[in-house]
Amino acid sequence: QKEVEQDPGPLSVPEGAIVSLNCTYSNSAFQYFMWYRQYSRKGPELLMYTYSSGNKEDGRFTAQVDKSSKYISLFIRDSQPSDSATYLCAMRANTGNQFYFGTGTSLTVIP
Amino acid sequence: DGGITQSPKYLFRKEGQNVTLSCEQNLNHDAMYWYRQDPGQGLRLIYYSQIVNDFQKGDIAEGYSVSREKKESFPLTVTSAQKNPTAFYLCASSLESPTNYGYTFGSGTRLTVV
Numbered sequence: 001q002k003e004v005e006q007d008p009g010p011l012s013v014p015e016g017a018i019v020s021l022n023c024t025y026s027n028s029a030f031q032y033f034m035w036y037r038q039y040s041r042k043g044p045e046l047l048m049y050t051y052s053s054g055n056k057e058d059g060r061f062t063a064q065v066d067k068s069s070k071y072i073s074l075f076i077r078d079s080q081p082s083d084s085a086t087y088l089c090a091m092r093a094n095t096g097n098q099f100y101f102g103t104g105t106s107l108t109v110i111p
Numbered sequence: 112d113g114g115i116t117q118s119p120k121y122l123f124r125k126e127g128q129n130v131t132l133s134c135e136q137n138l139n140h141d142a143m144y145w146y147r148q149d150p151g152q153g154l155r156l157i158y159y160s161q162i163v164n165d166f167q168k169g170d171i172a173e174g175y176s177v178s179r180e181k182k183e184s185f186p187l188t189v190t191s192a193q194k195n196p197t198a199f200y201l202c203a204s205s206l207e208s209p210t211n212y213g214y215t216f217g218s219g220t221r222l223t224v225v
Contacts, residue, residue: 008151034213043115043201043216044154051211088153090213097161097209098169101146103153 003027006089006102015111019076023089023102026070030091030100033065035074038086038104047087048074079109113138117202117217123225124189124196132187132220134202140215142208143185147171148199148219157200160185161208189222197224 006023013019021035031052036044048063050056050072056063062075072091076083086104115136124130136143145157156169160179174193179185185204189196199221203214 004153006153032211036213036216041219041221043117043203043218044214045216046213049211049213090154092209097159097167098156099214101154103151 003100004089004091004102007105008103010106010108012108012110013079015079015081015109017079017109019079019083019107019109021074021076021087021089021105021107023072023091024070025072025091025100027093027100028067028070029093029095030070031094032092032099033063033072034090034099035061035063036088036090037083038088040085044088081109081111084108115202115204115215115217117200117220119220120218122220122222124222125225127191129188129190130222132189132200132202132222134185134187134217135183136185136202136204136215136217137183138204138206138215139182140204140206141182142205142210143179144203144205144214145169145175145177145185145187146201146203148201154201157187159208196222198222 035048038044060077064073088104089102090099092099144159146154158177160166202217
């Protein structure tokens with residue numbers, strides 16, 4: 001079983017829609033959770049970072065962590081064509097050096 | 112502007128050749144990492160370095176080698192022992208390791224075996 005599972009999509013939505021992206025994980029020791037956005041042929045860039053459980057909001061983006069279900073989500077409100085990219089989740093434990101990445105979900109926002 | 116520079120952007124390797132991918136950062140970060148990205152597999156850690164002159168193997172280090180002689184530089188050599196080297200290679204850095212604030216990534220090098 002992979003440490004982190006992420007539906008690769010592709011996901012296609014109309015402009016203005018609310019997008020929900022999700023990851024599940026198996027290691028209950030994971031405490032640090034991040035979401036990266038990766039445009040085609042580019043390196044990932046950090047979007048959101050959360051520690052332990054709870055919600056975090058930044059503009060149109062909201063990250064949620066449910067440790068009891070081992071499930072994290074990224075919500076994008078009022079989606080824009082510029083949000084079209086691959087979204088990667090990543091997480092690590094308190095004691096580990098390494099982040100474990102999901103495979104990424106490809107999102108297309110149609111004008 | 113501070114950041115990570117990877118070169119070249121595209122690289123072609125013949126069978127049996129060693130090739131070296133460059134990674135330079137001017138962020139004054141202590142830790143640097145090399146990841147490999149393949150479709151459907153996500154990012155897999157090859158090597159990482161927490162400090163100059165020290166580095167550790169990641170999950171898929173076989174067929175790769177690195178050096179960390181300067182804080183700013185962390186080159187990756189893909190040797191002929193790596194049987195399936197065609198992939199997108201990403202270099203990253205962080206202020207410290209382990210990091211609570213994520214990585215800064217370079218723009219990647221796409222390596223193709225011809």
